[in-house]
Amino acid sequence: MSMKNSEAIRLWMAMEIGPYWIGRDDEDPLSPAAIAQDESEQRSQEVTQVSLSTQPKQATVSAKVAQVPQEQIPQTPQRVQFTPTQRVTTPPSATVKRIDASAPAKEPDSETIARIHTANWQELGSMVASCQLCPTLVQNRLSTVFGTAEPTARMVIVGEAPGRDEDLQGKPFVGKSGELLENILRACGLKRGSDVAIINVLKCRPPNNRDPQDDEIRACSHFLRRQLEILNPTVIVLASRFAAQKLLNTELSTGKLRGSVHKVEIAGRSVPAVVTYHPSYLLRSPVAKNDAWRDFCAAKDLLVQSA
Numbered sequence: 212m213s214m215k216n217s218e219a220i221r222l223w224m225a226m227e228i229g230p231y232w233i234g235r236d237d238e239d240p241l242s243p244a245a246i247a248q249d250e251s252e253q254r255s256q257e258v259t260q261v262s263l264s265t266q267p268k269q270a271t272v273s274a275k276v277a278q279v280p281q282e283q284i285p286q287t288p289q290r291v292q293f294t295p296t297q298r299v300t301t302p303p304s305a306t307v308k309r310i311d312a313s314a315p316a317k318e319p320d321s322e323t324i325a326r327i328h329t330a331n332w333q334e335l336g337s338m339v340a341s342c343q344l345c346p347t348l349v350q351n352r353l354s355t356v357f358g359t360a361e362p363t364a365r366m367v368i369v370g371e372a373p374g375r376d377e378d379l380q381g382k383p384f385v386g387k388s389g390e391l392l393e394n395i396l397r398a399c400g401l402k403r404g405s406d407v408a409i410i411n412v413l414k415c416r417p418p419n420n421r422d423p424q425d426d427e428i429r430a431c432s433h434f435l436r437r438q439l440e441i442l443n444p445t446v447i448v449l450a451s452r453f454a455a456q457k458l459l460n461t462e463l464s465t466g467k468l469r470g471s472v473h474k475v476e477i478a479g480r481s482v483p484a485v486v487t488y489h490p491s492y493l494l495r496s497p498v499a500k501n502d503a504w505r506d507f508c509a510a511k512d513l514l515v516q517s518a
């Protein structure tokens with residue numbers, strides 16, 4: 212079986228044999244459209260090879276598999292297990308010069324918005340993995356960081372954006388701030404995963420961990436909203452200024468917003484939300500840990516009350 216063009220290029224890159232060159236007017240072989248084309252050619256090749264095979268039994272089975280339309284493949288239910296690492300399909304910046312990294316982020320078109328609003332957890336993760344809305348972030352990311360969620364989780368923590376460790380591993384809060392967050396949760400008797408889902412406002416790492424920009428937050432907000440609809444939490448912890456300001460539609464600071472129970476509208480339901488400091492801020496300002504502890508206790512109380 213021949214290797215797909217896009218697969219071959221990714222292999223060269225992984226082995227650091229690259230770079231590969233693209234003519235100014237040629238299509239990028241790693242663009243989602245080119246990969247889809249590759250895959251469809253590969254599928255039709257498989258069907259042809261199978262029908263010419265000398266082993267009729269196997270051939271029939273393989274041909275059937277190759278022809279099963281995508282929508283007939285059973286999907287996992289809406290509340291889905293842990294999301295796997297999503298390595299991005301775009302190559303690192305050194306190899307492709309065709310994205311204007313200084314261009315502003317753009318919002319998804321109406322067709323994509325409609326797909327986001329009906330996507331299940333896995334479909335949404337795949338859409339995020341191939342998202343190209345924020346050129347600067349696309350150019351810099353190694354992975355997209357979709358979030359971690361288990362079907363039993365009733366609390367959702369919304370952070371800011373992946374940092375270096377998260378970008379490397381494709382999972383949220385896995386660095387120093389993640390360690391602190393996990394300790395806080397453990398101290399509250401909550402387990403990351405089975406009790407608490409973790410997502411971010413942005414799914415891609417901003418260069419040098421700079422603040423998320425308004426256009427990026429707007430572009431990514433459709434994914435964030437849909438994640439919250441699917442997760443359907445009992446309590447939300449807004450663990451960053453950007454999460455609080457976006458979801459509460461305010462410009463107030465974390466200091467002003469914390470200490471009260473707010474409401475976030477999710478699919479027509481009013482979900483209680485607590486604002487707290489971002490774990491990285493707690494690492495820099497340990498005196499704020501006392502306040503953060505109160506915030507998490509308040510969130511846990513809301514969870515217990517609603518049980």
Ligand code: URA
Binds near residue numbers: 385388411451
């Ligand atoms: N900070 C965040 O806001 N999110 C992460 O996933 C990691 C660090």
